[in-house]
Amino acid sequence: MAIQLEQVSYTYADNSLWKQTALHEITLGIPKGSLTGIAGATGSGKSTLLQLFNGILKPTQGTVQVLDVTMRAGEKSPKLLPLRRRVGLVFQFPEQQMFEDTVEKDLCFGPLNFGMSPEEAKERARKAMLEMGLDLGLLTRNPFRLSGGQMRKAAIASVLAMDPEIVVLDEPTATLDPVSRAELISQLERLCREQGRTIIIVTHRMDELLPYADRWILLKDGKIAFQGSGGELAADPDILARCGLGVPHSLRYWRGIAGRFGLAGEKPRLTPESLAELIASLPGAGTSGRPEEEGGCP
């Protein structure tokens, strides 16, 4: 397990400037090398949960174990700086946290803080750019002159430059256009599959992550409402409505077809391509469809 939470509660101190939801008795496990989606309505505690993963927040009750570091409520936690290098936390709108005048300097900020040499930091910066599918030519550019999608990716690269084993992202695709969103998600999936990093993504657009996520955690009012694979979620989509979330198209169509042909036990086909492939292989679909003249599509 990369991250394990045992009976973790978090309550904001009374004098906090903050208005965020507390967490109640969360127990969860996130396996190493997995791609996990976290969803929940606004105010369900998603952002609070993420901040426990790299020790920005410490549990007020229970135990948080991240990699080999254990944080117990009430105990003095070990020095967290090394952990923060290994767990990259990308906040919402990360491009708004960039501050240097070149992309390269911004990417080197993290590595230098964690004690890497300037040469090493630059090397890490270049690797991170490639990992996010960005052109190395952008390194000398001013981050504020990049396009929206590029700026977002560069900001995520500035966290990847620390070479974290776990990458946690809070709504990484918010406000991007659909093509940039899809590109970013597939880039993040590649990080997981090709490099074995553990990726955790908070999203309120489940549709775009459903085909890729190994596991889902749904939060409701600071408690865990669901924890399991996409397949298990597909078997009980009502849980989504109970969490104040809509049922994505991909799940609805899969449920419909799977229900009709008794495929509920199989691995869900959540992309249009894979579902179309399946439908084409099912008996009768190709022949008993509408006659050609009525098909409205060109």
Added chain:
Amino acid sequence: MSEAYQNVEDAEEVQAVIKLEGVSFGYDPEHPILHNISLSIPRGQWVSIVGPNGCGKSTLVKLMNALLPKSGGEITICGHQLGEETIGAIRQCIGMVFQNPDNQFIGATVEEDILFGLEGLCLSYAEMEERLRAYTVKLGIEDLLSKHPGELSGGQKQRVAIASILAMKPGIVIFDEASSMLDEASRDELLRILQGMRAEGQYTILMITHDADEILASDRVLALHGGGLAADTTPQKLFRNIELLEKCHLLEPYPWRLARELQSRGIRVDVPASEKELIDTLWPYN
């Protein structure tokens, strides 16, 4: 939808509430941000404006009420030709809802935010009271009047912004990516509000968006690309034009993509309205 669009096109000249002729914007004439844009929008139409980030969508709508100064061309809004003396009248015709729910909340409370625009119109107390009541009820925020923005969700703040704007009774309402920072439930809610506004028939709606559901709900699509108008079409045609979608950085909605994938495998189906419709179409006799 496309039929209605055809009809209004004929009478466009007399009915246009927004008319742009050869409009350009840019500080450097060699590299204008918008170049030579002409378009005409009839009263009551709901228009989606689409295009990749940075193509000038937001700039285009900000030229219409002189939030940004055009560098060339003519703009006519509700019969007023945009100029120094008509800015006030034009801003009264156009209401704008922006992307960031926090940054457009001017007052310290919901009530103050709605009053900000009304006081500027120099309305009487009775009139302000009436509008305050009517529009907070309409947007379902009548219980939030004394709330501070910090106590509201993003979706609630956007509803306050819409109430503030509709209370000023504009004929044209422009939504500048107003749903992009909202969660799913609030996005659906915003769409229902827009559909309600269209049903009332007194608003011309311009909406900058990437959201397929919002685009599909509108009457007409203007696609911007590289500082110019790349297409003036309908949502149905947009989502069938893969090349144009790519240009605008848009993706087809799931059912459209599924239908296309099925077609490419030799299964002729229309875009289904639901999974049930798809199954009934594919296997009608089982």
Added chain:
Amino acid sequence: MNERLLLGRSIETGSWVHKLDARSKLTGMLLYVAVILLSDSWPSMALLAAFSIAVMASTRIPLKYFIKAAKPLRYLMLFIFIVQLLSVKAGDVLWSAGSFSLHEGGLRLAAFSVIRMLFLITFTALLTFTTTPGKLNQGLEGILSPFKKLGLSPDRITLMISIALRFIPTILDEAQIIMKAQASRGADLQELPLKEKARMLVSLLVPVISSAFRRAQDLVYSMEARGFRMDAPRSRYHRLRWGAADTVFVAMFVIMGVAVALL
């Protein structure tokens, strides 16, 4: 209840203080400052305390809110207390060790300073607790209106104040997030030596400032789109009305001032 609520936010209970004209509350507040400065003996302090608590109680807002409002400044008050205690060498010696001594006058002045500050903060809180920012602004505009002849523009001043009040909590929130984000990139102010801290400050200030500018730009668009023009005529929804209760309220402070001056 989070603390942000206490910054420029009203707590509605419908008490008589809530219903007062903002101008009378502002005038009362100014007189109160004078009363605080005039109080320089234990009896006058006691009278001040009794009066203040009575007025606070009459708002029907729980006293703990007032105490909470003063809490952020507790260290400053402690600091002032210690500095005064150590530096003022007047009156009888209370305690001494070598060249070091504490005096009765020092203790008295230190205690007075802290009590004054405490009352000043809790009483200012009373003003914001019982008055919505909009009404407060309007009251301020009313009080400042005589200065129009001197070329001062009260509506500009109040607009400035209201925007600041509106956006300070938002910007503070954002600064917190940026701090956490940079801490996640290894720039934790708590875990770094002092020299490094200065460098880290840049990584906080640049994003906070650029974001404030972005918000300002958005706000300007939003105000202009709603037809706002500086110095253009506006009507008012809430009107200022000076009633008998307002006169009583102001008179109370005048009487307090006289009483304290006589003690």
